[in-house]
Amino acid sequence: MAERNDNKTESAESSLLVSRVKEGIRKLSAYSVPHYHVEVKLDGNESPFHLPSDVASQVEKALSAVDVNRYPDPEALAVRDIISRTSHFPLDGILLGNGSDELIGMLIATFCGGSGSILIPVPTFSMFGITGTALGARVLESPLDGAFDIDFNPFLDIIEREDPDLIFLASPNNPTGNVYSEEKIGSVISRSRGIVVVDEAYSDFSGQTFLPDVKEHENLIILRTLSKVGFAGLRLGILYGREELAREINKVRYPYNINSLTQATAGVVLENHEFVNENIQLIVRERDRVYKALTGMEGVETYPSDANFILFKVGDADALFGGLIDRGVLIRNFNRPGRLENCMRVTIGTPDENDRFLSAVSEILAP
Numbered sequence: 001m002a003e004r005n006d007n008k009t010e011s012a013e014s015s016l017l018v019s020r021v022k023e024g025i026r027k028l029s030a031y032s033v034p035h036y037h038v039e040v041k042l043d044g045n046e047s048p049f050h051l052p053s054d055v056a057s058q059v060e061k062a063l064s065a066v067d068v069n070r071y072p073d074p075e076a077l078a079v080r081d082i083i084s085r086t087s088h089f090p091l092d093g094i095l096l097g098n099g100s101d102e103l104i105g106m107l108i109a110t111f112c113g114g115s116g117s118i119l120i121p122v123p124t125f126s127m128f129g130i131t132g133t134a135l136g137a138r139v140l141e142s143p144l145d146g147a148f149d150i151d152f153n154p155f156l157d158i159i160e161r162e163d164p165d166l167i168f169l170a171s172p173n174n175p176t177g178n179v180y181s182e183e184k185i186g187s188v189i190s191r192s193r194g195i196v197v198v199d200e201a202y203s204d205f206s207g208q209t210f211l212p213d214v215k216e217h218e219n220l221i222i223l224r225t226l227s228k229v230g231f232a233g234l235r236l237g238i239l240y241g242r243e244e245l246a247r248e249i250n251k252v253r254y255p256y257n258i259n260s261l262t263q264a265t266a267g268v269v270l271e272n273h274e275f276v277n278e279n280i281q282l283i284v285r286e287r288d289r290v291y292k293a294l295t296g297m298e299g300v301e302t303y304p305s306d307a308n309f310i311l312f313k314v315g316d317a318d319a320l321f322g323g324l325i326d327r328g329v330l331i332r333n334f335n336r337p338g339r340l341e342n343c344m345r346v347t348i349g350t351p352d353e354n355d356r357f358l359s360a361v362s363e364i365l366a367p
């Protein structure tokens, strides 16, 4: 009894403190990653492939040489240098983040924290809105069109009317999977007076990239990440932009944001990337196979994908989600009122994992 009373006092006090939390934050819900112990994990858009053993032993060697008693290189120069060489992009225009999530935060802090505005098409990656709200920016949303492409005229109207400081275009978009039309992205870049960020987290699977366009457009910034092509655990995001902008964004970066174990590992995997490309090609072939199989199933509506995952709609997403969990398969359930009602997202895994997913779905949906 006494214990229970103590808890009550504590929660009454903490609720007073909670009232000091900024209103925008209280209304937010945390980026949720539910934990399930399953054999087939197809919910996080990660790569299913482990490091090849020869690369793994090089990583081991590099890690054992790290002086963990010392701070990492604050500029992560060796890693940025490899990225600059392989992308043919000027070193001073390249910044690294603890995942591209951190770079999204740095961009918002630099260009619109406190009073500025962000424009995003929706539905899209939730961290744009969450971080924008957390940093006090006004988040303007423009619904995607029927094909999940940018709804051009309303989108341009908002640009004209509101002159947003920052526009985030994830192409391929998450969770819808499609790239936006190249012409529309191009027009948004040239019609916007603010910064346009093209988030290319999945561009390895689509082949579409606006990286060369940074040369012509000073307001264009590209985000990439190692997370979706095999290295989600490293937490390494890459920003490409004009040097004069990168210099400003770099001022809000925490010192030592890329830890030394990540720097050492990234150095090895970026120098040995043939296996990464092979894995990407395999995922693309599997994506097309899973897409065909899902599309052929009664009661499933699929949306075309240029990424390493597929969005699809069923009659009862919650029931399918539960049935899949019972069969050891975890995917992402996006069921909520609106455009994503009864929509689910499956990450492409190994051929074997994809087969297990497909046969579980057809078993659950069988009449």
Ligand SMILES: *Cc1c(COP(=O)(O)O)cnc(C)c1O
Pocket (backbone or CB within 6 Å): 045, 098, 099, 100, 101, 102, 125, 170, 173, 174, 199, 201, 224, 225, 226, 227, 232, 235, 236, 237
């Ligand atoms: C996964 C994802 C990210 C975040 O990637 P990290 O580098 O792991 O932080 C950014 N943008 C989009 C669109 C994503 O899907």
